[in-house]
Amino acid sequence: MEHTPVLLPQVLAALNVRASGVYLDATYGRGGHAGAIVEKLVADGRLLCLDRDPVAVAEARARFAADSRVSVFLAPFSALAACADHVAPGLKFDGILFDLGVSSPQLDDPSRGFSFMQDGPLDMRMSKGVGPTAADIVNGASEAELIRIFREFGEERFAPRIARAIVADRASKPFERTLELAEMISRVARTRERHKHPATRVFQALRIHVNGELDELEAALNAAFERLVPQGRLAVISFHSLEDRMVKQFMRRHASTDPVYAGLPFVPAHAAPKLRLVGKAIQADSEETARNPRARSARLRVAERLNEGIAA
Ligand SMILES: C[S@@+](CC[C@H](N)C(=O)[O-])C[C@H]1O[C@@H](n2cnc3c(N)ncnc32)[C@H](O)[C@@H]1O
Numbered sequence: 001m002e003h004t005p006v007l008l009p010q011v012l013a014a015l016n017v018r019a020s021g022v023y024l025d026a027t028y029g030r031g032g033h034a035g036a037i038v039e040k041l042v043a044d045g046r047l048l049c050l051d052r053d054p055v056a057v058a059e060a061r062a063r064f065a066a067d068s069r070v071s072v073f074l075a076p077f078s079a080l081a082a083c084a085d086h087v088a089p090g091l092k093f094d095g096i097l098f099d100l101g102v103s104s105p106q107l108d109d110p111s112r113g114f115s116f117m118q119d120g121p122l123d124m125r126m127s128k129g130v131g132p133t134a135a136d137i138v139n140g141a142s143e144a145e146l147i148r149i150f151r152e153f154g155e156e157r158f159a160p161r162i163a164r165a166i167v168a169d170r171a172s173k174p175f176e177r178t179l180e181l182a183e184m185i186s187r188v189a190r191t192r193e194r195h196k197h198p199a200t201r202v203f204q205a206l207r208i209h210v211n212g213e214l215d216e217l218e219a220a221l222n223a224a225f226e227r228l229v230p231q232g233r234l235a236v237i238s239f240h241s242l243e244d245r246m247v248k249q250f251m252r253r254h255a256s257t258d259p260v261y262a263g264l265p266f267v268p269a270h271a272a273p274k275l276r277l278v279g280k281a282i283q284a285d286s287e288e289t290a291r292n293p294r295a296r297s298a299r300l301r302v303a304e305r306l307n308e309g310i311a312a
Contacts (some may be wrong), residue, residue, distance in 0.1 A: 003104040005032025006237060006295040010282050012036055014235040014302040015095035022046045024096045026077040028060050029103035041069055050083055052076045052127045078219035084227055095233045096224045100243055114207060116182035116199040122175055124210045134206040139174040143167045154205030158189035162202060217243060221250045228305035237300045244299050251277055251303045269308055278302040
């Protein structure tokens with residue numbers, strides 16, 4: 001299945017795309033946003049595309065093979081500075097986009113193991129084939145560790161009950177398939193959340209843990225911030241509250257004066273705000289969510305890099 005880019009016009013407006021500008025799409029996916037950015041560039045504009053999924057990167061390389069404006073990297077977005085340096089040492093961007101989470105082709109391919117609706121191996125690695133799988137965690141982590149993962153990354157209130165059941169069941173047979181786990185969770189933890197499968201939160205938690213998603217995001221936001229030119233724009237789309245909270249706090253922190261200097265008549269440059277918040281969080285309208293249900297939980301936050309030492 002194709003991936004329909006969410007909030008596309010809003011993202012293009014947020015990035016303020018200039019024809020000769022330099023842009024980074026840190027989450028290429030199937031290039032819905034990247035394609036629309038490239039269309040706005042002239043010959044000396046540039047777009048760098050990153051994805052940690054080799055399937056996404058193969059698609060990007062095939063699509064842009066003949067386009068010298070576009071460079072594609074198979075890399076986690078925490079490594080964005082190294083990718084930028086590879087193109088030109090110290091390269092900075094007029095706009096950086098993160099569209100977090102998994103793409104529709106990843107979700108819809110049962111062999112990737114992201115979905116609790118289709119049977120597949122319990123895998124969930126975005127960097128296909130690299131590192132421990134969700135099955136390794138489910139079958140190998142202690143009960144206490146499973147509770148922590150489900151609570152911290154899934155905000156799952158039945159975490160102890162689910163972890164206990166996993167530990168009891170895996171003693172006779174390890175979990176290997178997505179549906180084995182999803183069906184077991186449905187038996188032990190009935191959700192009261194409307195329209196939500198009882199396994200939603202555990203699957204989210206395992207995916208975040210397997211891919212180190214929150215550590216990745218923290219490192220990448222810091223790296224992105226360092227690589228924006230003055231007036232450069234940072235646009236981040238998140239799909240769950242843990243990510244959105246991290247993005248909101250990051251932007252707010254850099255959009256305020258260091259609290260040590262609050263209220264003082266002179267604020268040194270290093271303590272002055274470095275970002276300006278551009279509007280409030282943007283959500284998809286009803287027309288878009290009807291067309292693309294994935295857009296329902298999307299939140300776009302935008303900030304602009306300020307000149308060094310200039311107050312917001
Ligand atoms: C929601 S999709 C992006 C969709 C894309 N904007 C489009 O329009 O097609 C997210 C993509 O980001 C990638 N991704 C997620 N976390 C990543 C990370 N830490 N580093 C690099 N890529 C990541 C996933 O592999 C996936 O392909």
